Amino acid sequence: MxxxxxxxxxxxxxxxxxxxxxxxxxxxxxxxxxxxxxxxxxxxxxxxxxxxxxxxxxxxxxxxDSGITHQQYNVLRILRGAGDDGLPTLSIADRMIEQTPGITRLIDRLVAKELVIRERVPNDRRRVQCFISESGLELLASLDEPVDGNDDRVMGMLNEDEKTHLVELLDKIRLGLRELEPK
Amino acid sequence: MxxxxxxxxxxxxxxxxxxxxxxxxxxxxxxxxxxxxxxxxxxxxxxxxxxxxxxxxxxxxxxxDSGITHQQYNVLRILRGAGDDGLPTLSIADRMIEQTPGITRLIDRLVAKELVIRERVPNDRRRVQCFISESGLELLASLDEPVDGNDDRVMGMLNEDEKTHLVELLDKIRLGLRELEPK
DNA sequence: CAAAGATACTTGACTAGTCAAATAATAACC
DNA sequence: GGTTATTATTTGACTAGTCAAGTATCTTTG
Incomplete structure (x- = not known):
């Protein structure tokens, strides 16, 4: 059988x-x-x-320990990078490392924690502009060192050449997948 | 600022x-x-x-198209591999590619779809043995070719040497992470 | 053999990911 | 200038991941 x-x-x-x-x-x-x-x-x-x-x-x-998730951290990073201009909701989604269809609700939770501020754009009332708050900036600042340290630590078993080669192989996969029947 | x-x-x-x-x-x-x-x-x-x-x-x-998810597919594969003996719930979790704490509920959904059968083990009534059903086997059989084809297609941009090297680099990362402060 | 500990799950309460449908505002076209 | 299309976002209904706290059911030990 x-x-x-x-x-x-x-x-x-x-x-x-x-x-x-x-x-x-x-x-x-x-x-x-x-x-x-x-x-x-x-x-x-x-x-x-x-x-x-x-x-x-x-x-x-x-x-x-900071009470945020990996995805929430990524949103905060993107908003810090955007500076005082902020970014509209879906532009944040475009810049995420991992695709995130649930971006609205993700940001809802960051707003609830007062790490992000949201407001409708007057010129184009369809859009919702998002900004990182002061406490959001403080939280990120406290995480900069641990995060950088972690990135190096978890890749510490590879030497620089190996890391470079890994990145090249991964880039090649992603570029190849773009071609693959866009469907 | x-x-x-x-x-x-x-x-x-x-x-x-x-x-x-x-x-x-x-x-x-x-x-x-x-x-x-x-x-x-x-x-x-x-x-x-x-x-x-x-x-x-x-x-x-x-x-x-088959109405199952990647994780559900993995459970079915593992149960097919286990043969007629089946496997207890948590042993399935151990063999998953990605760690899955919600294994019970995952299997709940497979049982609801009648792709998996579950029964308490008489000798040790703590355990719940899981088996793949006939229709589960049929579904997997219909997916074998598409899945194998996909694995090769999505890695098609790498030659055999590159794939081998990628696997080596990834293995090295995982082995290195094991050492890292088991905490 | 009874109490303490370990196993094998199960459940609850969230956060997220997924897909489809709804809303709302602006743009484009005739 | 009133449709029609497009854009930006939201909502609903699931599936899944996460962590902590149960609940039986063995197992071990005094």
Whole structure:
């Protein structure tokens, strides 16, 4: 009834030339799986998802004491960068590292914490301009050092060349995905 | 009032030797930012988050027609791999690519869709053993080809050596993070 | 064997992500 | 100058992630 594909006991040679007897990869150990990956592409995507997840979790520790989340921090950073002019709601979404359709509600929470100020634009009343508040600036200032330190710490196991190469590979993936059937 | 750090107009030389006049990186273009990154470590973490986000979004397209999410798909894969023995709830969580504290409710939804079957273990009534159903197996079977194709397609812009190197770099990050103050 | 501790979940109360539909204001066109 | 289209944002209804606090059910230990 159960097909042997996926089963830990499978001993079929894999398309990528691995066999079940080959030493398991780091990722396979982590997710307790003996079946070899179907392709390097599969291994790469899974490794990317897992690494990003662990890194996000580690990085969140820096913010959690301040009572804000990673996404809320990103909004504050963007608004600090925008300066006194502020930014309209959807322009903030455009600049987020991770796409954020729920930007309105995210900012709602920052307004509730009085870290962000919002106001309708008189010239164009469709738009809502957002600004970082004084206490928002103070909170960010207190986080600058911990955040910078964390970025270097979590990448500390790679030397500068490796970091550069990683960035190049990731850039290449994103550029390649843009071409892929924009649908 | 506004510090010039973070402002798009900043012209300070960056710690990594870049200057504001240097050509913007791919990532900087994407998030519309002129200020150079504070370090390679910062650029690498942001590139990793952004790439994983875009990749997750692209990959979700494969599942959305079937009415399941990426995480639900992962649970089904794990249960198919477990075979007729099934797996207890928390063992599934251990094997997920991304950590999933809400595993109970995730499986609730799969049970509601009749893709998973759950039952208390008689020997140890604390445990709940989970199994994939026949229709779960059928659904997975119909997704095998699209999923495998997607994994290769989204990594198609990298050659085998590049994929291997990417996996190595990501493995190195995760191994390094394990050491980092287990706290 | 009873009390204390450890396991394996489960639930509650949030924050977020996702997609579709609604609103509201401005722009473009005839 | 009154539609029609477009833009900017909001809302609703889910799914999911997060953390803390339960609730059974074993297991261990005095």
């Amino acid at each position: 159960m097909v042997d594909r996926d089963t830990p006991a499978s001993s079929h040679p894999a398309p990528n030339g691995n066999t079940a007897s080959r030493k398991r990869s780091v990722l396979q150990e982590e997710i307790q799986q003996n079946r070899p990956f179907k392709s390097k592409g599969q291994e790469a995507t899974l490794a990317l998802f897992r690494t990003a997840d662990i890194l996000r979790r580690k990085t969140s520790e820096v913010f959690s | 506004m510090v010039d750090r973070d402002t798009p107009a900043s012209s300070h030389p960056a710690p990594n030797g870049n200057t504001a006049s240097r050509k913007r990186s791919v990532l900087q273009e994407e998030i519309q930012q002129n200020r150079p990154f504070k370090s390679k470590g910062q650029e690498a973490t942001l590139a990793l988050f952004r790439t994983a986000d875009i990749l997750r979004r692209k990959t979700s397209e494969v599942f959305s």
